[in-house]
Amino acid sequence: MQVGTLCTIDTVCCGRDTSVQGAASLMRVHHVVDVVVVDDPEGARRPVGIVTDRDIVVSVVALGLDPLGLQAGDVMSDDLLVADEHDEVDATIERMRLRGIRRVPVVGAGGRLAGIVSADDLLGWLAEEMEALARISPHQRQHERHTRR
DSSP, rough: OOOGSBBBBBOEEEEEEHHHHHHHHHHHHHHHSSSEEHHHHHHHHEEEEEEEEEHHHIIIIIOOTTTTSHHHHHBBBBBOOOETSSSHHHHHHHHHHHHHHSEEEEEEEEGGGGEEEEEEHHHHHHHHHHHHHTTTHHHHHHHHHHHOO
C-alpha cells in the first residue's frame, strides 16, 4: 500500500516567519500536535520543517523564551524526513523507525505537500490489517464445515 492513501490531507501549515505563538495557536485551533512549516504557504506549499508541541515546550517554554519573539523557522526540526505519496508504507515505517520520527509530511508532484502521516495513522492501519488476518482461521473452519458435509 502507498503511504499517500493513508496520509491526512488537511495538513495544518505555516511559514518560517510565523511566530511560535502563532504556530501554537494553529495547533490549538485545529486540535493537532504539529504544524508543517512550508515555503510559499499560499502557493506551492513545499515542506521545509515541522514544529511540534514538544518542540515548543522543550525549545521555548522550558528555556523561558518569548514565543512571540521567535519564529517557527527558529524552532522547527529542519532535518526533515518526507515521504513521497507513492512510497510503500513498509518502507516509510522503516525510515521513521531508523530516524525515531513519529510524523512525516507526504509530498506529491514537484515536492508539494500532499498530507502528513503519523505513527498513530500507521498503527491504526496495521491494527485493521491484523484484525483481518485474525479472522481468516475461523472463516476457514466455517468454510470447511460447509463444503465437507
